[in-house]
Each structure stands twice: as structure tokens, then as C-alpha cells.
Amino acid sequence: MSKTETMKAVVYQEPFEVTIEDRPLPKLTHPDEAIIKVTTAAICGSDLHMYQGRTAAEGGLCFGHENMGTIVEVGQGVSLVKKGDRVVMPFNVADGRCQNCEEGYTAFCTGVNPGFAGGAYGYVAMGPYEGGQAQYVKVPFADFNCLTLPAGTANEADFILLADIFPTGWHGVVISGFQSGESIAVFGAGPVGLMAAYSATLRGASAVYVVDSVPERLAAAEKIGCIPINFTKGDAVEAIIKKNGGMVDRSVDAVGYQASGDEKKEMPSIVLENCIKVTRPTGGIGVPGLYVPSDPGAPDENSGKGMLLISFGKLFEKGLTIGTGQCNVKKYNRYLRDMIISGKAKPSFVVSHNISIDEAPTAYGKFDRREDGYTKVLIHPNGPIE
Numbered sequence: 605m606s607k608t609e610t611m612k613a614v615v616y617q618e619p620f621e622v623t624i625e626d627r628p629l630p631k632l633t634h635p636d637e638a639i640i641k642v643t644t645a646a647i648c649g650s651d652l653h654m655y656q657g658r659t660a661a662e663g664g665l666c667f668g669h670e671n672m673g674t675i676v677e678v679g680q681g682v683s684l685v686k687k688g689d690r691v692v693m694p695f696n697v698a699d700g701r702c703q704n705c706e707e708g709y710t711a712f713c714t715g716v717n718p719g720f721a722g723g724a725y726g727y728v729a730m731g732p733y734e735g736g737q738a739q740y741v742k743v744p745f746a747d748f749n750c751l752t753l754p755a756g757t758a759n760e761a762d763f764i765l766l767a768d769i770f771p772t773g774w775h776g777v778v779i780s781g782f783q784s785g786e787s788i789a790v791f792g793a794g795p796v797g798l799m800a801a802y803s804a805t806l807r808g809a810s811a812v813y814v815v816d817s818v819p820e821r822l823a824a825a826e827k828i829g830c831i832p833i834n835f836t837k838g839d840a841v842e843a844i845i846k847k848n849g850g851m852v853d854r855s856v857d858a859v860g861y862q863a864s865g866d867e868k869k870e871m872p873s874i875v876l877e878n879c880i881k882v883t884r885p886t887g888g889i890g891v892p893g894l895y896v897p898s899d900p901g902a903p904d905e906n907s908g909k910g911m912l913l914i915s916f917g918k919l920f921e922k923g924l925t926i927g928t929g930q931c932n933v934k935k936y937n938r939y940l941r942d943m944i945i946s947g948k949a950k951p952s953f954v955v956s957h958n959i960s961i962d963e964a965p966t967a968y969g970k971f972d973r974r975e976d977g978y979t980k981v982l983i984h985p986n987g988p989i990e
């Protein structure tokens with residue numbers, strides 16, 4: 605470990621402001637923990653909800669739930685991973701021993717965040733776990749939460765995506781009930797939407813429609829063989845039904861509650877509504893996009909309480925299924941890692957920028973404004989990857 609007692613960390617101050625602060629180095633406080641020297645930490649669309657002041661996050665929170673690096677220290681209870689191992693952690697903090705973990709629902713672990721089902725690093729309401737947009741991060745229940753990777757630096761930009769967006773995109777497709785050969789519409793071509801579209805392609809979709817308004821993101825979807833639909837150039841549902849010759853089998857909401865409606869005004873239920881309209885009777889909807897039980901910046905009183913107006917009657921009439929929630933990353937990360945190692949998957953096409961930790965405040969602003977093609981930003985807090 606470095607000789608200095610402090611490290612650099614990306615810290616949320618107030619809406620639209622993060623700064624680089626010196627923070628104390630994390631120390632082991634339990635035998636099951638490990639300390640990781642972070643080689644890469646990614647910025648996520650989920651961080652933007654906090655960055656924009658659209659959550660209860662308070663100043664002083666160190667961001668970063670998508671983390672990988674090298675183990676520098678382990679507690680006495682850690683036996684499966686060791687100092688020197690290259691590892692990536694699911695964004696979920698899970699204990700591996702509660703009922704939900706036992707059943708594979710690690711996003712809903714009841715043992716890591718008292719009174720709540722689910723924990724994460726550097727995220728509001730997700731427990732006391734410091735984020736990894738810092739030079740070092742502490743990992744609880746390290747044997748359970750660390751996934752080992754081949755030594756070296758190969759595929760760094762692919763492996764970091766195992767912390768969240770590759771499994772999350774895959775999960776979005778799984779919870780829509782998708783089967784090989786079916787058609788699917790993905791709303792949102794941010795990193796999660798692009799990973800959902802890529803997953804559907806890997807899993808043998810007959811057609812993948814991707815809806816957004818950001819030209820670079822639609823172009824990225826087209827490049828992996830999907831059909832781009834710009835929702836500002838006409839009704840997206842009508843365009844998909846026309847191109848597909850009817851409704852699609854499945855749809856994925858990879859946008860969440862901060863969805864843009866007409867003239868960029870927010871309409872929190874617009875994407876759910878579009879999914880209900882575009883999915884064929886008895887089809888399914890997967891919702892990895894985030895919805896919250898309270899939103900301090902909501903456009904109306906009901907959505908401020910997380911109560912959204914959707915056509916539930918239509919959903920029922922069509923017999924649609926709907927799957928929601930945080931991704932249980934651990935359910936998929938081992939298999940997706942192996943697809944990367946074997947060369948079957950290369951999700952890093954979504955990465956737009958590699959930066960030093962000092963550049964993070966600027967990158968947050970540009971990613972938030974979707975400027976200059978900022979789609980997926982990788983921070984290298986201990987210097988560039990060779």
C-alpha cells in the first residue's frame with residue numbers, strides 16, 4: 605500500500621458539483637474484508653440521478669459503484685481471493701448468506717444495509733460503503749463479492765463493465781422473458797440500453813430496435829446491428845410497429861424515471877407507456893431503468909412520491925408480464941467474464957472516454973449534458989492502464 609495516509613477520491617458536494625478530495629485510506633475493520641487498489645472505476649447513468657440532485661444524496665458522498673483493481677490486503681477470514689489478484693466487484697454489496705443471496709437475488713441482500721434489501725458502493729440509501737471512484741476501495745465479504753480476472757491488463761475496458769452495465773443490460777433482457785429468435789425494442793441507448801441491445805443480439809434476437817435521441821448513441825446501436833429509432837423524429841412506437849410489421853415480442857426500459865417527453869420535458873412514465881404499447885399481447889417488459897419511491901425534482905406531485913400514471917388496464921388486457929429491479933450482478937458476471945475471455949463478447953465498444961481522476965469533475969458535467977459523445981467514462985485513479 606502507498607506510504608501516504610490519504611488518497612484521491614471523487615466526492616459529491618451539491619447538485620452539479622463533484623470535486624477531488626483527499627480522503628483517508630480505507631482500513632480493514634472485519635476479517636472478511638479486502639482492500640483494492642482501483643485500476644478502473646466507471647461513471648454510471650445511475651450516478652447522474654445523484655449528481656443532478658434528484659435523490660436524497662448528501663454532500664460528502666464518495667461516488668463509484670463500478671470498480672475493479674488489484675487486491676492489496678485481505679482480512680484473516682478471506683480464503684478464496686488473495687493479495688495480488690485482479691478482481692472486479694458487482695455494484696451490489698451482498699453478504700452471500702441471507703435468504704435472498706442464497707436464492708441468487710444478491711441485489712436484495714438483507715444483511716448489508718439494515719432495514720433495506722440491497723447495498724451498493726458509493727450510492728445514496730445503499731449502506732455505508734464508500735465508492736470506488738478513488739485510489740482504493742474496501743470490499744466487504746470479499747470472497748463473495750470479488751470475481752477474479754486473468755492477471756495483467758488485457759481487456760480492462762471490457763472487464764470493468766462486468767461491475768454493472770453488461771450484466772444489467774443482460775438482466776433487462778432476461779426479465780423481459782426474452783427467448784432466442786424473438787424481436788425486442790430497447791428504450792434508451794445509454795450504456796445500459798446499448799448493453800441490453802448487445803445482449804439481445806448475442807442471445808439471438810431476430811430484430812433489435814433501439815430508441816433514443818442522441819445521434820452518437822443511435823449510431824453505436826446501428827453499428828452492432830440494431831435498428832435505430834430517433835424518438836424526436838416521430839412516434840417511436842408507430843415507427844417500430846411499422847418496421848417490424850407488428851408489435852415486438854419483448855421490450856426493455858433502459859431509461860427510467862428521468863425520461864424525456866416532448867420538447868425534452870420530463871415525463872416519468874412515457875417509456876413504460878411506450879413499452880406497454882409496443883409489446884405484443886402475452887409478451888414481456890423488462891425494466892432495468894431506475895424508478896424511485898421519492899423524487900425531490902419530479903415534474904408533478906404524484907411522481908414525486910414514485911406514483912406513476914400508466915395504462916395498467918391495457919397491460920392487463922394484453923396479458924403482459926413485467927420484470928423490474930436492480931440487477932443481481934453475481935448471477936451473470938462469471939459467465940459474461942468467460943464470454944469476454946473467449947472473445948465471444950466485447951462490450952467495450954460502449955466506452956467513450958478514459959480519464960485520470962483529476963478529470964472526473966469535468967467528465968461528470970459533459971456526461972450529464974451528453975456532450976462530445978460522452979457515453980461511458982472510465983476513470984483510472986492510479987494512472988493509465990499500460
Ligand SMILES: NC(=O)c1ccc[n+]([C@@H]2O[C@H](COP(=O)([O-])OP(=O)(O)OC[C@H]3O[C@@H](n4cnc5c(N)ncnc54)[C@H](O)[C@@H]3O)[C@@H](O)[C@H]2O)c1
Pocket residue numbers: 648649650651652653768769772791792793794795796797815816817818821835858859860861862863864865874875891892893894929930931
Ligand atoms: N437496474 C439496475 O441494476 C441498473 C443498473 C445501472 C443503471 N440503471 C439505470 O438504468 C438507466 C440507464 O442507465 P444509463 O447509464 O444507460 O443512463 P443514461 O442516462 O446514460 O442513458 C439514458 C438514455 O435514455 C435516453 N432517453 C431519455 N428519454 C428517452 C425516451 N423517452 N425514449 C428513449 N430514450 C430516452 C437518453 O437520451 C439517454 O441516452 C438509469 O435509470 C440507471 O439508473 C439500473
Ligand SMILES: [Zn+2]
Pocket residue numbers: 647648649650651669670695768769
Ligand atoms: Zn452503474
